[in-house]
Amino acid sequence: MTVLTTPAGIATGAADALRKRPGADVAGSAFKWLLIGATVFATGFLAVLLAVMIVDGWDVLSGNLWYFLTHGFSQRSAGEAGVWQGILGSLQVALVTGVFAIPTGVATAIYLVEYAQGNRFARIVELNIRNLAGVPSIVYGLLGLAVFAQTLRGFSGGTTAIAGGMTLAAMVLPIVVITSVEALKAVPDSLREAAYGVGATKWEVLSRQVLPAALSTILTGTVLALARALGEAAPLILVGAATGFMSFGDANVFETFTGPYTALPVLIFNFARQPGADWGVNAAAASVIILVLVLAVNGLAIYLRNRFEKQW
Amino acid sequence: MRKTPLSSRRGTKLLVALLTSFALAAAACGSDDDSSDDGAASAPATTAAAAAAAPADDNLDHDEMMESVSGAIDVTGSSTVEPVTNLLAEAFSEQHPDVAFSVAGPGSGDGHKAAAAGEVPIWNSSRQIKDSEAEDINAAGIEFIELRVGIDGISVITAASNDSVDCLSFEDLYSLVGIESTGFDSWADANSLNAELGGSGPFADGALEIFAPGEESGTFDSFIEIALEGVWEHRVEEGHADENFAVRPDYNASANDNVIIDGIAGNQDSLGWVGFAFADENRDKVKLVEVDGGDGCVAPTPETIASAEFPIARFLYTYIDAAQASDPAIKAFVDFMLSDEGQTYVVDAGYVNLDPADLEQSRSNWANLTTGKTF
Numbered sequence: 001m002t003v004l005t006t007p008a009g010i011a012t013g014a015a016d017a018l019r020k021r022p023g024a025d026v027a028g029s030a031f032k033w034l035l036i037g038a039t040v041f042a043t044g045f046l047a048v049l050l051a052v053m054i055v056d057g058w059d060v061l062s063g064n065l066w067y068f069l070t071h072g073f074s075q076r077s078a079g080e081a082g083v084w085q086g087i088l089g090s091l092q093v094a095l096v097t098g099v100f101a102i103p104t105g106v107a108t109a110i111y112l113v114e115y116a117q118g119n120r121f122a123r124i125v126e127l128n129i130r131n132l133a134g135v136p137s138i139v140y141g142l143l144g145l146a147v148f149a150q151t152l153r154g155f156s157g158g159t160t161a162i163a164g165g166m167t168l169a170a171m172v173l174p175i176v177v178i179t180s181v182e183a184l185k186a187v188p189d190s191l192r193e194a195a196y197g198v199g200a201t202k203w204e205v206l207s208r209q210v211l212p213a214a215l216s217t218i219l220t221g222t223v224l225a226l227a228r229a230l231g232e233a234a235p236l237i238l239v240g241a242a243t244g245f246m247s248f249g250d251a252n253v254f255e256t257f258t259g260p261y262t263a264l265p266v267l268i269f270n271f272a273r274q275p276g277a278d279w280g281v282n283a284a285a286a287s288v289i290i291l292v293l294v295l296a297v298n299g300l301a302i303y304l305r306n307r308f309e310k311q312w
Numbered sequence: 313m314r315k316t317p318l319s320s321r322r323g324t325k326l327l328v329a330l331l332t333s334f335a336l337a338a339a340a341c342g343s344d345d346d347s348s349d350d351g352a353a354s355a356p357a358t359t360a361a362a363a364a365a366a367p368a369d370d371n372l373d374h375d376e377m378m379e380s381v382s383g384a385i386d387v388t389g390s391s392t393v394e395p396v397t398n399l400l401a402e403a404f405s406e407q408h409p410d411v412a413f414s415v416a417g418p419g420s421g422d423g424h425k426a427a428a429a430g431e432v433p434i435w436n437s438s439r440q441i442k443d444s445e446a447e448d449i450n451a452a453g454i455e456f457i458e459l460r461v462g463i464d465g466i467s468v469i470t471a472a473s474n475d476s477v478d479c480l481s482f483e484d485l486y487s488l489v490g491i492e493s494t495g496f497d498s499w500a501d502a503n504s505l506n507a508e509l510g511g512s513g514p515f516a517d518g519a520l521e522i523f524a525p526g527e528e529s530g531t532f533d534s535f536i537e538i539a540l541e542g543v544w545e546h547r548v549e550e551g552h553a554d555e556n557f558a559v560r561p562d563y564n565a566s567a568n569d570n571v572i573i574d575g576i577a578g579n580q581d582s583l584g585w586v587g588f589a590f591a592d593e594n595r596d597k598v599k600l601v602e603v604d605g606g607d608g609c610v611a612p613t614p615e616t617i618a619s620a621e622f623p624i625a626r627f628l629y630t631y632i633d634a635a636q637a638s639d640p641a642i643k644a645f646v647d648f649m650l651s652d653e654g655q656t657y658v659v660d661a662g663y664v665n666l667d668p669a670d671l672e673q674s675r676s677n678w679a680n681l682t683t684g685k686t687f
Contacts, residue, residue: 075398075661150429158431159386159414240388240431242414245398247405249412250382259384260414273391273568275593275662280570 050291057284068285073245073267078278081271083286085246086264089161090230090293092256093263096165097172097229102222104169105176109218112177113184114206126181133174140171141235149239157258159240164261167239168232172225179221183214216308223301227294233265243270264290382410383641386432389423390530392464392587393436393628399657404648411641420530421445423631428452433636434646437629438464438530439537446685455634455683459674460666461649462658465588465617466535466624469576469598476516476581479602479609482623483511486543488583489522491553494560496520499581509543512604518581523572525586526565534626535585539603573597585624588612589662617664627670627687628663634683650675 054061060068064079071082108129116122144167149159156163187210195205237243242262251259264286271283387397394417401413423435424445430452441449441458449456468485470477476499480488487493487506496502499515506513525531536544536558547553566572569590576582577597591600591612602609605623616622630649636642648654650671658665666674670687677686 073398074402075395076402150431237416237418240386240414240416242416243391244387244394244415244417245401245405245413246415247401247409247411247413249384250410251412259412260386273570274395275569275573275590 050288053284053287053291055284057281057286057288059278059281060285061288065285068282069289072247073242073262073270075245078271078274078276078282081279081282083264083267083289085262086267086286087289087293088256089164089241089261089263090265090290092161092261093165093168093236094226094230096162096257097168098222098226100166100169101173101176101225101229105173105222105225106180106218108173108177109180109184110206110211113181114202114210129174129177133178137171137232138234138238140167141238143167143170144235144239160258161261162257164236164239164241164263167235168229171232171235172229175225175228176222179225180214180218183217183221184210186217187213216305219304219308220301223297223304227297227301230294230297231265231290233263233269236263236266237269241266243267264293380408380410381640381644382408383639384412384414385434385641385645386414387434387436388416388418388426388432389436389631390420390438390628391417392420392438392530393417393461393630395589395661396462396628396658396663397436397630399660400645400649400654403653403657404645408641408644411645420533424449427454427456427631427633430454433633433639433642435631437631439533439626440629440687441631441685443685457632457634457637457677457681457683458686459630459632459646459650459677460627460670460687461630461674462628462655462661462663462666463617463625464628464663465612465622466531466538466585466626467588467591467612468539468583468585468601468603468624469573469591470584470601471577471580471582472595472597472599474518474580474582474599476518477583477601479512479604481512481604482539482543482606483509484513484515485539485603486547487511487513488515488520489524489560489563490540490544490547491557491560492547494562496560519579521575521579521582522560522563523575523579523582523584524563524565525569525572526567529567530626531585531587532559535624538624538626539585587662588617588625588664592662614659614664618667625664627666628658632678634681637678637681646678650678 068082069087070084071080072085073082074080112122112126116125144163145159148156148163148166152163152166156166191209191213192205195209200208233241242260243266246260246262248256248259268283268286268290271279271286385401387401394415397415401415405411405413417436420437420439423432423437424441425448426432427435428445428448428451441456446456468480484506487502487509488496488499492505493502497520498517499520500517501520503514506515524535527533540558544553544558548555563584564572564575566575569586572584572586573590573594574597576584577594591598600612602611603623604610607621607623610616610622612622612624617625630646632642632646637646655665655671665671673686676682
């Protein structure tokens with residue numbers, strides 16, 4: 001097998017030839033530097049944002065972090081306000097979101113790819129789901145208020161963490177479906193055909209071959225969808241998240257899901273509109289905390305991907 | 313072929329572990345709360361709640377009122393009144409740790425809408441309820457009790473460094489931000505209109521940058537009603553002004569008062585309006601302009617606002633669903649709101665106390681469960 005008989009070999013040879021004549025590929029180098037510039041701009045922007053938030057929130061992050069993390073909202077002064085209700089509320093909402101969005105979304109994707117297999121109905125559904133992914137989150141807030149908080153009041157208990165979580169589940173569902181569909185489509189047909197070839201049933205092919213193979217991508221997609229849900233404030237404010245003082249009263253852990261709730265982004269919204277500069281410090285510190293939370297969730301996604309990644 | 317079932321099992325385990333850790337985190341935070349609440353609690357909750365629920369008439373003596381109640385209190389409505397409710401709820405929770413609170417401040421209009429949907433027992437408004445809103449609420453089978461809880465002055469502001477303006481009359485304000493000023497981008501542009509209206513001009517020239525609340529805000533409504541409407545209606549009658557809009561549409565509108573303050577502070581010849589509490593808090597950045605409502609220039613201070621000498625002031629309202637007024641938690645909370653101690657939080661939030669006659673009217677509305685608009 002000589003080098004130049006495969007397409008990859010030809011490409012390598014051509015690249016080698018170009019490399020021998022520096023300056024010949026002007027457009028290529030210009031494009032490369034343009035890409036590098038764009039990358040630096042994008043990451044630089046993020047770095048500046050992060051730095052500004054850390055600097056602005058430093059008074060709280062350095063001196064008062066434990067108090068800030070373990071106390072609830074207080075109107076009395078910025079120094080007395082904390083975010084633990086927001087952290088708890090965000091985790092509760094994310095949990096409810098996951099419980100509703102992940103099974104529904106993955107099941108939809110499996111149906112679309114493995115059962116409907118590109119028929120007319122599946123194509124229409126998929127197109128609609130892709131469009132739904134672009135709907136602004138505030139629209140899902142209106143939907144959540146009307147459907148989950150009002151119509152389904154008997155189940156959700158009104159404007160509660162359950163209603164908020166279901167609203168965000170509806171919001172991230174398209175993302176879960178799309179990533180799962182892509183993951184399943186990426187599983188080579190040869191794997192399915194080989195399994196059918198040795199006499200496996202459809203259920204065996206799906207449960208033993210296709211799903212395990214697609215698992216890493218599905219998990220990554222769903223965890224990233226949860227991370228997006230963690231950062232949402234607008235739909236939750238519509239679905240009655242407390243922007244101000246909040247307490248659970250004598251509720252136990254389970255009852256907190258059907259009582260008042262708030263979330264970190266909602267608290268940031270409230271801190272940012274209070275008069276006085278020291279509230280701005282709180283807003284910046286809470287922003288850093290939510291970033292850490294979202295980065296942790298994204299880190300989990302990367303871990304899961306590496307853990308279950310399959311090479312073909 | 314052996315590898316795939318293995319990773320499938322791992323996946324399941326991992327999902328279970330993930331969900332469990334979420335649940336544990338929630339449980340840990342939840343129990344933290346319970347223990348801190350228990351620390352602050354003085355009386356056992358359930359028995360006290362029963363005791364407070366029994367005598368639901370007006371003969372509660374002071375000791376019974378101080379007993380701990382339990383229940384849930386949701387408050388929504390005006391973001392202007394929200395800080396007062398937050399302070400009240402915080403203090404109330406210390407005596408009644410078993411009451412579950414949720415205080416939100418989406419806006420006065422949203423509060424009345426939530427009330428019409430039967431979602432909240434208590435809602436705030438930075439203006440009096442509109443007749444249309446009252447009809448919607450009544451149409452839903454809900455009767456409301458109206459209480460005045462405090463007074464908020466609306467401050468006209470400019471940059472702290474702006475020395476060219478000290479006092480503006482209603483005519484001046486209309487010639488600068490009224491509908492007929494649409495398109496004016498310098499103070500001098502307003503001079504001919506100002507002279508026609510008999511204002512205090514001419515103004516020293518400068519770039520006119522206007523920052524103010526958007527139309528979803530109660531502050532926007534109140535400013536129009538108090539400062540602009542008189543002149544505007546006169547101009548509509550004379551055929552000069554549009555009869556649908558009182559305010560020029562080309563200004564920087566924001567729902568976030570901090571954005572307004574920053575905009576005012578960052579532009580030398582800016583003009584705008586915000587609630588007195590916000591302006592007062594930011595005296596290092598913005599200048600509170602005196603306002604002449606026809607009786608001379610008056611600077612906004614808590615005293616001039618309470619005495620109604622300062623012309624742009626509005627009452628802050630709280631509304632209560634009459635059907636839920638006998639709920640022990642809600643009764644105890646509203647009693648606390650109207651008590652002398654409760655009224656101190658109006659001042660702590662940056663607003664001004666009612667004069668005794670208005671406070672007495674609110675208290676008697678509450679004691680007699682008088683429904684409908686009463687002010």
